[in-house]
Amino acid sequence: MAASQQRRDLTQGPIGSALLMFALPTLGSSVLQSLNGSINTFWVGHFLGEEALAATSNANMIMFLMNAFVFGFGMAATVLIGQSYGRRDIDAVRRTIGTAVGAFVPMTILIAVLGWVFAPHILDLLSTPPGAWQLALDYLRVIFIAIPLSLIIVLLMMGLRGVGDSMTPLYFMIVAVVLDSGLNPVFIVGLGPFPAMGIAGAAMATVIANLVGLIAMVAFIYMRDLPLRLRGAELRYLRPESAMLRTITAKGFPMGLQMIVISVAALVMIGLVNEEGVDTAAAFGVAQQLWTYVQMPAMALGAAVSAMAAQNIGAGRWDRVSRIMRSGLTLNVVMTGGLVIALILLDRPALAIFLDPDSPATAIARHIQMIATWNFVLFGMTMVFFGIVRANGAVFAPLIILFVAMFPVRLTFIALARPALGADALWLSFPLASIVTVVLAGLYYRFGGWREARMTVPPSKEECVEEALGTSEPAGRLNPAA
Structure with a gap:
């Protein structure tokens, strides 16, 4: 054991x-x-x-x-x-x-x-x-x-x-x-x-x-x-335990909202893509199928970084936390970047799994892949930063950063650029949102107050009384009158 x-x-x-x-x-x-x-x-x-x-x-x-x-x-x-x-x-x-x-x-x-x-x-x-x-x-x-x-x-x-x-x-x-x-x-x-x-x-x-x-x-x-x-x-x-349940709920709700924000943003994007016609919608659907696998290393590394950072924070090993962050970023570039390069080089056989090579959607899907797929390297870097900070209980900043990038930044860019760029405005919005997200996440990691945040459970009244009575001498609890 x-x-x-x-x-x-x-x-x-x-x-x-x-x-x-x-x-x-x-x-x-x-x-x-x-x-x-x-x-x-x-x-x-x-x-x-x-x-x-x-x-x-x-x-x-x-x-x-x-x-x-x-x-x-x-x-x-x-x-x-x-x-x-x-x-x-x-x-x-x-x-x-x-x-x-x-x-x-x-x-x-x-x-x-x-x-x-x-x-x-x-x-x-x-x-x-x-x-x-x-x-x-x-x-x-x-x-x-x-x-x-x-x-x-x-x-x-x-x-x-x-x-x-x-x-x-x-x-x-x-x-x-x-x-x-x-x-x-x-x-x-x-x-x-x-x-x-x-x-x-x-x-x-x-x-x-x-x-x-x-x-x-x-x-x-x-x-x-x-x-x-x-x-x-x-x-x-x-x-x-009421105190622990309050902590789990208070910290867990914003983390769950992050998933909801991503889901709603995806639904909004599908609606915008559908306006471009059936071939473009089919091409985007196939691109999403492939992206499901491309983003997996980033998600896995985010979870691993969070678990490792949490243990080291609990052990007081803050000297290892920054090294965990650097290792996570390096592994993400290697793993996610490797998948992105492989997908770009092998896009024809990958797309042929879902589309006929002569389908007009195939050319559109290849175009989408070339413009947008590399953004998942940036997405992975964001997951590493978020994994580190949430390991110490900082959950609201990642939620706000995601919301800003997914909605005001992405939708404003699409609205302004779509008349000139057409559907390319949709595909370019992916790397743009990822750039904004990773920059804000990196700045929060470097300068934010997440190190002072705490994922702690307040002690109950009984625990406080036990601690006071069990670790102090009677005379030590007598305070001089001021």
Whole structure:
């Protein structure tokens, strides 16, 4: 057990290699998630057709918003766990995960119940096409059953990364993906003893995969006696501590809003692109498919940098924090930059996966790639800066920076440049927004007050009394009359 915990210690040893080895499993988990979505889309499209694809697309948008919700609170809990683990306070690690799980299990169950009841109204709000409406309802209601399972899995995975363990989440991501993608055709068409469930079968495969994955992960945590496990008297930590829950909520809400800002900005951009016609919209859709993979190293490095910085801040190793930042920037340039160069050099075969080479959308997509894809190197640098500062509880500045770049800067540029540049104004807005974001993020890292921010849980009144009575002499509490 001691050796196992030592391997998760991010406060000692070489920084660059440790950061890379921590980020790679996180990157692997992201790739598996995307591949799972692609495989499931193939099964649905192959067996059920275009209307079913439209139905799953509407439901997946809702799932993304749910994941954005849990991302913020999970990231806040991860930072608290990382700082606690860095200072070797395993009890604080368990109190944090207990509060997070104890608060979010009832909340996710409530979301599932409300989602089941109001699913028809949600689909009406999304203007779901009439031909896909009933299919979307059948799919969405089963997906809402899976939401508590999937969100708790995400929370536990983020908690494990907080104690420096990025391999265990990868193991169980593999389990979930294999089950989900493998069971999709079984339940859709009814193979063997299973009934044909149609589109609801695709959702049922997700429910079973998440259930098995969650049970297996919890069993693994207890079998290996990992820091997140609760036993005996520690089970009382599942009753949320009010002070800790306030901290997680106060820090997690702005982090979740960052995901919402990015999502809304993407929806606005899709609306602007659609005005350019079908070929341009198709080309942009394909570019987004490829960009999903290009941005993965940046996201993985941002999570790795945040976990490593949190542990070192908790351990008081501020001398290592700036080195973590520099290593993160270097690895981002190598990893993301390498993918960008490969995509530009191999754009024809990459685009041929989605488009006919003779399609007019292919030339447009190549043009978009040349103009905009390199901005993900800057995006990765921003994720490193944001990962460092949020490891000490600074969450509002990144939110404001993202909002400014995504809306006032990007939309103003498009409005002013589009009459002269046409659609190129849309593609140029990506690197422009990334330049503004990375400059502001770098300035905040260098000159902002994030080092004075604290991701701390205020002590309860009882803890203050215990501390005062337990660490002072009676005479020392007598103050002279002024």
